[in-house]
Amino acid sequence: MDDPRSELKASREERTEAPDFDALTPPSELVSGDRTRDDFFDAVLGLDAPATASDVAGLAGHGVDAAREYLDWFERLGVVTQVTESPATYERNQEYLHWRRVQTLRTEYATDELLDLLQTEAERVEECTAEFDAASPDDVSITSHAAETDQSIEAVWERLSAWRTARRRVSLLERALTAASDDTANSRSAV
Numbered sequence: 001m002d003d004p005r006s007e008l009k010a011s012r013e014e015r016t017e018a019p020d021f022d023a024l025t026p027p028s029e030l031v032s033g034d035r036t037r038d039d040f041f042d043a044v045l046g047l048d049a050p051a052t053a054s055d056v057a058g059l060a061g062h063g064v065d066a067a068r069e070y071l072d073w074f075e076r077l078g079v080v081t082q083v084t085e086s087p088a089t090y091e092r093n094q095e096y097l098h099w100r101r102v103q104t105l106r107t108e109y110a111t112d113e114l115l116d117l118l119q120t121e122a123e124r125v126e127e128c129t130a131e132f133d134a135a136s137p138d139d140v141s142i143t144s145h146a147a148e149t150d151q152s153i154e155a156v157w158e159r160l161s162a163w164r165t166a167r168r169r170v171s172l173l174e175r176a177l178t179a180a181s182d183d184t185a186n187s188r189s190a191v
Contacts, residue, residue, distance in 0.1 A: 036062055040070040044080050045097075050089035098172065105176040118173040121166045128163035137163045 003009075043059035051059075057067035071090050074080045080090040105114060132140045137160040146156045 036060075036066060037070065040067065040074070041079070044071070044074055044090070044092050047080075047090070047092045050083040050091045052087050052089055056090070098175070101172050102175045102179060105172060106179060109176075111177065114173055114177050118170065118177065121169040121173060124166040125163065125170055128159065128166065131159070132163070137167070 039060040039062060040056065043056050046059060047056075053067040053071055054064050056071060057064045060067065060070075068088075071080060071082075071088075075082055075090065078093055078096045081093050083089045083091050109117070128137070129135065132145065134140050140156075140160060142153055142156050142160065145151070146153045149156070
């Protein structure tokens with residue numbers, strides 16, 4: 001190994017004094033913090049409308065050139081889709097996010113647990129369907145239902161939001177179970 005350059009070596013005086021270790025940046029601070037990729041990933045997950053590389057750079061707190069590179073990479077992965085060419089605008093790919101959630105459910109829960117979760121969410125959907133006497137939360141007028149049932153608008157909105165959430169969960173759980181059963185069938189047929 002080569003010796004460091006002379007300007008990097010401590011002088012004779014500097015070698016007689018003990019370093020001030022408290023003044024040094026702790027190693028944990030040097031290696032911690034958000035990674036640039038994570039900043040951009042968080043930025044694109046927060047998109048609710050098509051955005052330019054400049055918009056994404058602002059949300060991520062990084063430069064436009066880096067935003068372009070990450071958006072190109074995210075597009076190849078399927079995280080975002082390019083909507084327009086000039087200027088290039090991107091939107092988050094909701095289907096990719098659903099696929100990721102399904103994969104997470106499949107790895108974190110056994111089939112029996114997924115079935116239990118599906119049963120619980122399906123019961124919530126049935127309760128809300130009966131409570132609002134409607135097939136979908138979109139069929140309910142928040143203000144009309146609040147007036148008819150003497151509830152606050154906020155309370156009705158919260159119940160409808162819970163109903164929408166339960167319906168989304170049912171869909172994700174069904175997809176996770178379908179994918180799990182496809183894997184089981186494939187492994188059985190391969191044996």
